[in-house]
Amino acid sequence: MTEKINQVRVAFDNELSGAVTGDELEQVRVKFLSRNGAIAQLFEEMKSVPAAEKPVLGKLLNTLKNAAQGAFDERKKTLSQSKEQRTRSIDLTLPGRPKPIGTKHPLTQTMDEIKKIFMTMGFSVATGPEIETDYYNFGALNFPPEHPARDMQDTFFIAKDILLRTHTSPVQIRTMEQQRPPVREIMPGRVYRNEAVSARSLVSFHQIEGLYVDRGVTFSDLKGTLVAFAHQFYGKDVKFKFRPTFFPFTEPSADMYISCFLCKGEGCRMCKFVGWLEIMGSGMVHPHVLQNVGYDPEVFTGFAFGMGIERIACLRYGVDDLRLFYENDVRFLQQF
């Protein structure tokens, strides 16, 4: 009999601690504390135990009954209390206190991502002035004084020989003038072109340019580095191609294309139905440029590359009007 009482105690304790809902608690009550419950059963059985054992067992059983009832009541109380808290005293559906959400401009985000990828390859960041001299913007970069190549970049002039830089390439010259190879730098910044403003073109935009000059740098390294970048930035599965082009400060020069990441090369509006997107210009630094900064082109070779941030951001985010980037509508900014 003692053993039975203990069994019921253990079973009750187990089941009570397992009951978390009102229904489960009710089941425990019915099973143990009701008129036909397990404890009532034990009292029934008491009638048939020998009289000598009755006082001890009776005490034991009463203790069980009181303890069980007490534990049950306690549990019922806490259960209903927490329910009440949830439903009545606090409306947990109230909104959180509003906090302003800060955002990084999408152009800065794009630039930062590009910077980060090249930094992991050992590139550092260099900057230079936006008001430049003709020498840094053109002369040192092997643009002959009277040459149609200058028409590739319509220029804003400030005074004789002073202009707004048309590309970030002057920073290449400034950087190389200040240090000896190896040079491994990326150069982000604002550039200016004297063109009519439209959804597709602005008088100023951002570029990021890169330069790597050292012993033994080849066109093969150029391809490898830029493909590694493209795979990081656009995804491992993009296809790429390099096509000859012309820049006065690099030779050979190459435009880099990747397969359109929207249509996977099938052709769509974004890639103008050719399946390819031109993403940057590049080339081997022209020996004249190296000579202009006092590097011996027989000893050092290098490559340079450059891309327009607005164009890349447009492709990435599906923006089809460049002016949106400068309007700074907070509803626009907060999407990025």
Add this chain to the structure above:
Amino acid sequence: MKISHNWLKEYIDISLKPAVLAENLSKVGLEVGGYEDFAAKYEKFVVGEVLERGNHPNADRLSLCKVNVGSEVLEIVCGAPNVAAGQKVPVALVGATIPRNQHDPEGKSFTLERAHIRGIQSNGMICSSFELGLGEDANGILVLKRSAKPGMPFAKFLGLTDVLYDMEVTANRGDWLSHIGVAREIQMITGKKASLIRTRIKESKTLTKNHATIRILDEQKCRRYSSRVLKNVKLGPSPQWMQDRLQSVGIRPINNIVDVTNYVLMETGQPLHAFDYDTLAGHAIVVKCAAEGEKFTTLDGKERILKADTLMICDGERPVAIAGVMGGANTEISEGTTTVLIESANFDPSSVRRTSKYLGLSTDASQRFERGVDIEMTLYAANRAAQLIQEFTGAEVLKGSIDVYPKKARPTFVSLRVKRTNAVLGTSLSKQEIISSLRRLELIPAAQTKETVKFRVPSFRYDIAEEIDLIEEVARAYGYDNVETKTRMTVDFSKPLRTTSLQDEIRNYLIGAGFNEILTYSLQDRVKGHLMADKAVEVLNPVSAEASVLRTSLVPGALTVVQHNRSHGQKDLRLFEIGNVFGLRGEKPEKTLDAYVEEERLLVLLSGNVISAQYGSEHRTADLFDLKGEIQALISKFCLDKYRFIYYDSASALIESALAVEINGTYAGFLGEVGKSIAQRFDIDGALFVCELRVSDLQRGWATEKKLIPLPRFPGVHRDLAFVVNAGIQHETVARGIREAGGTLLANLVLFDLYVGDQIGAGNKSLAYSLEFQPLDRTLTDREIDAEVLRIVKHVEATCNAKLRAL
């Protein structure tokens, strides 16, 4: 630049399909921007004749037609209401790709299959102009003219048998601005030989040199002048084929003489000009520079004012053409012209470019001369033009040409080292491979050693002058795709890497503080540009007045952003920008960079609510102290405590209640409220607070290296004190008094209440401070603190005329 496929075939045998050719040209750098190959597009489309039209047995609206397509008669089911017997119609044969599907919402193309339509087999399709991609009419089939021949390929019927390539020619390759130039590039691709058409002229007995004289007075600017004279020319339209060709590449046919000069230009790249010989005074040509300010009327009827360095073609008395740019009205070919003098000359590229730029006149001729024209082409082109004119008009070509060529150009030789080539490209090409690929570009080895080859550069390749130019040719010929994409890379850490900048840190901090980064234009209009400074850098050649002055401050741009957002209902704004502003050091722009100031600034702006409308709390609009708090936190983060704010009486209406921000003893910028009159200009009615700081000053104070200051080991003690002072006494004065008396023991001081009201008497205010005493070496006793506090109270009462207020 438009290039015609059929035209190219005059100079080189082409078996490549246009699509393949276009791809291959792009691969070698002659980018084909676009082309339309109608022969391929309409490969399985022919002209058909509807022999019979009957009703479809199973469908009321369909017709069953018997159509003659030349080789056979096909049964075709047609749904168009306008189909009728006797019509000539475009028929797509089974296997044709229908350009547009009129039953598809996007009009996608599809391939035509033999199909059963309501139980009847249809063996083709009669097309609408929509389906053909020729027009928008989808309501019925396109009915062709009666004379159309059944079986004729549809592209041929349309006269679209040519393919026109839109070439994007790079600035270094003037030689590509002609069909022979492009043909030579195809020669590199296919190895087939490109060559010009042989000229055959029947010359008369009359000697040219007895009828015209040519003198070059400026041999620097005019390097060669070749000429032909033709008599008994009958002016009229040129043959249809020539007109078609010119039109196909975008040149308007004029008359047989002018058309021939244009044709030879597009053929050879050599600009030609035809003079009416009888209008040339003394039948002479003199090439010399103009007199400064001289006036001259060009072919287009415009009067031009010349400069002393403008090279002119003159006759015995007066100028008759601007060399390399445009001919004159005075010697133009016209109705009465019977004798023609053809000019085929070579002019100095920079001279032509200067003239073209100065006059604002860019022509087919000037564009080519600027890039460089083959000096060995002049005579051929003159002869070729003479031949064509003779062919068309039966003109008499005088015997011999005049060819003034003062300094015959020597051929260019350039050496190439095999090892160097491979070192630049990362390839392992052999000498033989290099020679054989360059040979296709007419680069002929003239001499060689084991390691080096000396190439003779053809006269049309102006761009090749040194070894690197040849290396580029090797790369193009070998193919960029074939150069290994080297995936192994060494990372070099020999120089310290800075992976983050202050700008990055400031951005991240402000974004965390709930600010939106903006980027605004750095070119502004005059009003905005001069809003914050009297002197601004102006652009000499702006595209528009809106973008003519470089910004002197980030404030006007930010105000424009606020204006835009407010007009779209966004009034609670927290904005920042990091960007460069510009200024002049002296009075006017100079030609050295030192004359210009360019500095990076940070702008922070607050407007609207700082605590937005919400439950359980009052909303509150921003005030100056919200912005001051943000800036204090920002500067504290990056510059520790080496800063202070100085109140200054801003004379300008721009910024009211302004504070100067000083970092490390240097003025770094200001913060304040934007003046009402300025805000109104931007249609802003609410209060607006801005701060603009020089980034370099933050940078200077930026503590990148940090050292731990040990944490206090003994408990600090708090005491609160409130003083009643005259309303004119500033917080800073009281706080200074407390700090002075508190000494090193006083670790922190916080103003926690500011009260103005009846309890303390009119004209007074109460400032309540919480003080924290922090000993470094012991635990403070109550007595020590009481003494400390008493000293502070006495000092403040004495220096600030304050009274301690019971708390």
